[in-house]
Amino acid sequence: MTAVIERRKEMKALSTNKAVAEAVKDSDVDVVAAYPITPQTTVVERIAELIGEGQLEAEIIHVESEHSALSAVIGASAVGARVFTATASQGLALMHEVLHITSGLRLPVVMSVAMRSLSAPISIFNDHSDVMNQRDSGWIMIFASTAQEAYDSIIQAYRIAENPEVLLPVMVTYDGYLMSHTIEPVEVLGKYVSEEYIPKKQTWNVLDPDKPITMGTITSPDYYYEFKYSQAVALEGSLPHIIKADEDFRKLYGRGYGVVDSYRLEDAEIAVLATSSYYINLKYAVDEVRKRGIKAGAIKLRVYRPFPREQLYSMIKGLSALGVIDRSVSFGMTPSGPIALDIMSSYRYRDAPPVQSFIAGLGQRRMLIEDFVKIFEILEKRAATNSISEKSIFYGVKGVEL
Amino acid sequence: MKEFKSWKDYPIGGIISEPGSTLELDVSGWRNERPQIDQEKCIRCRICWIFCPDAAIIEEEKPYTTKTGKSYRLTYSVDYVHCKGCGICAQECPAKAIQMIPEV
Ligand code: SF4
Numbered sequence A: 001m002t003a004v005i006e007r008r009k010e011m012k013a014l015s016t017n018k019a020v021a022e023a024v025k026d027s028d029v030d031v032v033a034a035y036p037i038t039p040q041t042t043v044v045e046r047i048a049e050l051i052g053e054g055q056l057e058a059e060i061i062h063v064e065s066e067h068s069a070l071s072a073v074i075g076a077s078a079v080g081a082r083v084f085t086a087t088a089s090q091g092l093a094l095m096h097e098v099l100h101i102t103s104g105l106r107l108p109v110v111m112s113v114a115m116r117s118l119s120a121p122i123s124i125f126n127d128h129s130d131v132m133n134q135r136d137s138g139w140i141m142i143f144a145s146t147a148q149e150a151y152d153s154i155i156q157a158y159r160i161a162e163n164p165e166v167l168l169p170v171m172v173t174y175d176g177y178l179m180s181h182t183i184e185p186v187e188v189l190g191k192y193v194s195e196e197y198i199p200k201k202q203t204w205n206v207l208d209p210d211k212p213i214t215m216g217t218i219t220s221p222d223y224y225y226e227f228k229y230s231q232a233v234a235l236e237g238s239l240p241h242i243i244k245a246d247e248d249f250r251k252l253y254g255r256g257y258g259v260v261d262s263y264r265l266e267d268a269e270i271a272v273l274a275t276s277s278y279y280i281n282l283k284y285a286v287d288e289v290r291k292r293g294i295k296a297g298a299i300k301l302r303v304y305r306p307f308p309r310e311q312l313y314s315m316i317k318g319l320s321a322l323g324v325i326d327r328s329v330s331f332g333m334t335p336s337g338p339i340a341l342d343i344m345s346s347y348r349y350r351d352a353p354p355v356q357s358f359i360a361g362l363g364q365r366r367m368l369i370e371d372f373v374k375i376f377e378i379l380e381k382r383a384a385t386n387s388i389s390e391k392s393i394f395y396g397v398k399g400v401e402l
Numbered sequence B: 001m002k003e004f005k006s007w008k009d010y011p012i013g014g015i016i017s018e019p020g021s022t023l024e025l026d027v028s029g030w031r032n033e034r035p036q037i038d039q040e041k042c043i044r045c046r047i048c049w050i051f052c053p054d055a056a057i058i059e060e061e062k063p064y065t066t067k068t069g070k071s072y073r074l075t076y077s078v079d080y081v082h083c084k085g086c087g088i089c090a091q092e093c094p095a096k097a098i099q100m101i102p103e104v
């Protein structure tokens, strides 16, 4: 019989931002650089406190922008440090070019994003415009739905990123304010996870004076293409490793999330897919509409890049209609929701249900359980009358008839 | 430099594991014009050697005597593998000893 390991689990009341800071501590991160941006700020504030209290031995690099924050952690990662940064909104947009450099250099950088809308006009509130703008930057993208999941996902992110078969940066995202500033019970695992689940080992190429290498070189047309191809293969191939990291986590700590999740889907005829915290209220709406005789289910997309194509397909293939809620706009495209577009193009050659794209909650426009119920009712009606539209339904815009 | 036959041979993250590989990089294809040094006019001032951003001017311990009987201990020549044809040497040469000749 194997010895039962005494795990120092502890319940804490934490906002998702604080839970992320806790995960950074428990991951025994070496270098943190970030620039304060709402609603991310309290993540790094808490990390600074943890360092000040002696709970984490790490360097904080004070930088003057998010562009520098990511550049600084790239440098630290390049010499072999375990690194972390956090951002949101315009800060993530400002990092844009460096995001590509991180994934191109194949450095295991982990970053949290408290998702927020983009200017103009200025809004400090939640939607997903910031991260959706970064979906082609070669990062692994994970959407967390609860503070607990954000904590667990940050720890999983190091396991994934530093896996020698992967070596890609990972972004763990969650809803600004809706999650970043609301407090939930979170079971924290303590620093031993960094010895047990994510032991420190330099699996990537690092700058070492004893074994000199050059990083970030210029490439001629004779070489560049192959590097980008290998990046595409690495991101595509990371999915099984993401699944494995989650399964191993579940075995050790009793919690796992999968790459997609579903609720009451077994006998469902229609379903709505959402990400991050919307999934929670969507499940309540499922219970509500089922009372009214609609056979509804809910689907959560947790891993967005790499896109969990087969896993999602196995969930949706039998449905008569699928609603997809996006919280960002792909301007000038029909439909206008990026996730809806991805789903439609992924299964264009397969037998897949018609997709009704919904846009909702831009700039944190309030979405209550009754709004999700309405979305189910619209979907059910459109499915029954064969009137699923190619255009996105902009739910909740004043003056727009549904 | 090692020839990469397949994308699988390429190092992860595009690192260069052999320092000094720039020496093996042939940039002659970048040139539209090539510098040509007129040994008769050159006064061996070393300015081209200093200004060349690619260290493509070579200083050789090779004596040279001009038609007018001036003797030099050194000869300046161009390393055409590493010269990218920027023309800085020709611009800076105080003796106008360097001419940029179109590549054909
Ligand atoms: S043309 Fe430019 S690169 Fe070539 S030798 Fe002159 S200065 Fe150097």
Ligand code: SF4
Binding pocket: B037, B041, B042, B043, B044, B045, B046, B047, B048, B049, B076, B092, B093, B094, B095, B096, B097, B098
């Ligand atoms: S700058 Fe002109 S004169 Fe001086 S060494 Fe070079 S070629 Fe000769």
